Amino acid sequence: MIFSTPKKFTPATKTVHVSGAKALWFIFKKNDLLVMHNSGTEGALEIPNLTDPSELGISTGPQQFIGYYGDQPCYAAVVSGIPKENDSFIWSGLRALFGRLTDELFSVSGRAYQIADWHRGHQYCGRCGTKNSLQEGERCLVCPSCGQLHYPRVSPAIMVMIQKAEEFLLARSPHFIPGMYSALAGFSEPGETLEETVHREVYEEVGIRVKNIRYFASQPWPFPHSLMIAFHADYASGEINIDPDEIEDANWFNVHNLPERLPGLISISRKLIDATLNELRHH
Numbered sequence: 172m173i174f175s176t177p178k179k180f181t182p183a184t185k186t187v188h189v190s191g192a193k194a195l196w197f198i199f200k201k202n203d204l205l206v207m208h209n210s211g212t213e214g215a216l217e218i219p220n221l222t223d224p225s226e227l228g229i230s231t232g233p234q235q236f237i238g239y240y241g242d243q244p245c246y247a248a249v250v251s252g253i254p255k256e257n258d259s260f261i262w263s264g265l266r267a268l269f270g271r272l273t274d275e276l277f278s279v280s281g282r283a284y285q286i287a288d289w290h291r292g293h294q295y296c297g298r299c300g301t302k303n304s305l306q307e308g309e310r311c312l313v314c315p316s317c318g319q320l321h322y323p324r325v326s327p328a329i330m331v332m333i334q335k336a337e338e339f340l341l342a343r344s345p346h347f348i349p350g351m352y353s354a355l356a357g358f359s360e361p362g363e364t365l366e367e368t369v370h371r372e373v374y375e376e377v378g379i380r381v382k383n384i385r386y387f388a389s390q391p392w393p394f395p396h397s398l399m400i401a402f403h404a405d406y407a408s409g410e411i412n413i414d415p416d417e418i419e420d421a422n423w424f425n426v427h428n429l430p431e432r433l434p435g436l437i438s439i440s441r442k443l444i445d446a447t448l449n450e451l452r453h454h
């Protein structure tokens with residue numbers, strides 16, 4: 172799965188990094204990551220391997236040690252000030268780096284982005300406004316004044332593939348690219364189990380009831396900090412009645428009648444749809 176933890180990556184919060192040694196630097200400017208051209212492979216990109224970002228003429232604000240890639244220490248950081256342009260690197264949105272970084276480093280970039288974004292967004296305590304400090308040995312910021320702890324935010328969201336015999340339900344939201352349909356999805360609310368989120372989201376978005384909810388897989392989704400948890404479910408009752416604020420269209424599809432476009436291979440929605448198609452084709 173893209174956006175999982177590569178075998179080569181060991182998450183850590185406490186560095187034994189020796190000053191002056193090289194490290195992989197995941198440096199963000201707003202939502203863009205600094206990447207360098209890979210000298211060996213045409214079109215391929217890589218994460219800069221530096222002693223310090225100042226080697227590229229870049230100064231950074233908050234820096235976070237995130238772990239080791241093989242034996243290379245990895246840092247997530249955010250630029251401070253306006254960095255000078257330089258021919259040796261480019262800034263790119265994460266999605267556009269899929270297929271240009273290795274899948275492993277692409278996954279670590281997603282993790283680095285979530286940590287950098289959390290760190291820059293929690294410089295001050297949200298409760299009393301005092302400047303936070305890092306909690307030793309934990310991925311956590313603590314307020315020295317009121318003691319409030321600030322952990323990186325992870326927002327669980329469900330995704331569900333609803334089947335009715337040989338058919339399955341896909342929907343499109345108004346912000347999808349033309350022709351694309353995907354499985355239903357939505358954020359869980361405080362007080363809900365994930366199964367309850369599935370029942371509520373499905374009923375709110377398309378007005379039907381489901382049963383037999385089965386876990387499929389999960390995927391961190393760093394846009395900006397979701398954890399997608401995907402399920403299969405069976406149709407129970409009702410007719411499709413869409414919520415026009417959320418959904419532009421929803422319909423029953425089958426293996427011989429697919430939408431014009433499906434979500435990209437990067438996403439768990441595509442894995443969920445492909446798994447359903449495989450099962451139906453071999454049934």
Ligand SMILES: [Zn+2]
Pocket residue numbers: 296297298299300301314315316317318319
């Ligand atoms: Zn506080």
